[in-house]
Amino acid sequence: MTSDVIIIGGGIVGAASAFFCTQAGLRVTLLEKREALGLLTTSASLAAFRAQFGEAENIAMMRESISFFENVRERTKLDDAEIGMVQQGYLFGTTNPAVLARMKQRVEFQHAHGLDDVELWDGDETRKHFPFLNSDVVGATYRAKDGWLSPNDLTNVYARAAVRDGAQVFYETFVEEILIQGDAVRGVRTNRGEFHAPQIILAAGPYAKNFAARYEWALPIQLIRRQHAAIKAHALIPSHAPMTIDADTGAHWRPEARGAILAMNTDEPPGEPSDYIKPDWEFPALALDAVIRITPFWEQVAESLRKDDLDVRAGQYDMTPDAKPIIDEHPNVRGFFAHCGYSGHGVMGSAAGARMLADLMTGKLKRADNAFGMARFEKMQPGALEKMVL
Ligand SMILES: Cc1cc2nc3c(=O)[nH]c(=O)nc-3n(C[C@H](O)[C@H](O)[C@H](O)COP(=O)(O)OP(=O)(O)OC[C@H]3O[C@@H](n4cnc5c(N)ncnc54)[C@H](O)[C@@H]3O)c2cc1C
Incomplete structure (x- = not known):
């Protein structure tokens, strides 16, 4: 079987890559070792998206993705595309005046970068909008167009549109190794035999780091377990609430089907990939x-x-030192691309990240202009890779 590009892994990142590569005119083969798409990290996600970030490239990435989600039918040309999108906002609340001062700076930065719909509220205004916040809250930032969606629906929408445009998807197909000839990719060997293509995309989520390491490509990724608790419907849970984040502790929750999903970061040692x-x-x-x-x-x-x-679910964040994804080509093996390391933002970043990857592969995006390339890690202070920002 020959195509232009083989994608290893059918989570949301692999499926989005398939869609954007087909849109770029590439013939795509997507290989997933499980019996369906999106069953690993993607289905453990809280599936929330926000443009409220503190760095220009993240703001741009998430705005592009959110615009894609908002226009998913038009963008995929699937009239029945349904991704369960809910735009009830993201609220970061604090009880600490010093944190509020930093939040004010962040909002100024966001406005200066074109994200002018983030609001900064004092405590009273916050409670006026959302009375369930207590009197200790001294302020909050809020963006109404942030929200959440169904990650499995979005994964399948990406894949369905890609297949309509010629992509082939193989399930229960485990990629054992990459075939390399000279300094270039030739294809992959799987439990179902060989597949050939001059380019491959490694979108294996938590498995990407160890896989790349076999080809002398050290991706700076640590796997950190993250969990979320789902609470069944309850009369006291406000179903109109935004994603509500305690900016002082990181604990957060959002409504879901008249119940809610809750999460927080716990101290976790780095782990090994696991199904x-x-x-x-x-x-x-x-x-x-x-x-x-x-x-x-x-x-x-x-x-x-x-x-x-x-109910409680767990998955692994594939953390990079700056919590941004890796979208790049192997320095010594032509045609070997990595698309991974989303660090807890892979649902929200999937559309823009996959578009950038397709542009990189087709030469529309120059390596020097790629904000998510490996070169950025070389500029980091020594020791930064070991510390890892969690
Ligand atoms: C608790 C939790 C909450 C989260 N909340 C959010 C959130 O609110 N918003 C957000 O944007 N992100 C969130 N994330 C992060 C998000 O879920 C991930 O960034 C995203 O799902 C990563 O997708 P992926 O396709 O890279 O990985 P995965 O979904 O893990 O997919 C990788 C796929 O590769 C396959 N694979 C691996 N090796 C091979 C091989 N050799 N051959 C064939 N197939 C292979 C696997 O079977 C798997 O299907 C959360 C994550 C967790 C754990």
């Missing part, structure tokens, strides 16, 4: 405790919950 990441059953209790701090109604919800009302 099953075991969640902790104490996690929902920890997350509930954490969200009570600025949204106290959770205390009452917690008191009335039974074990059956809770």
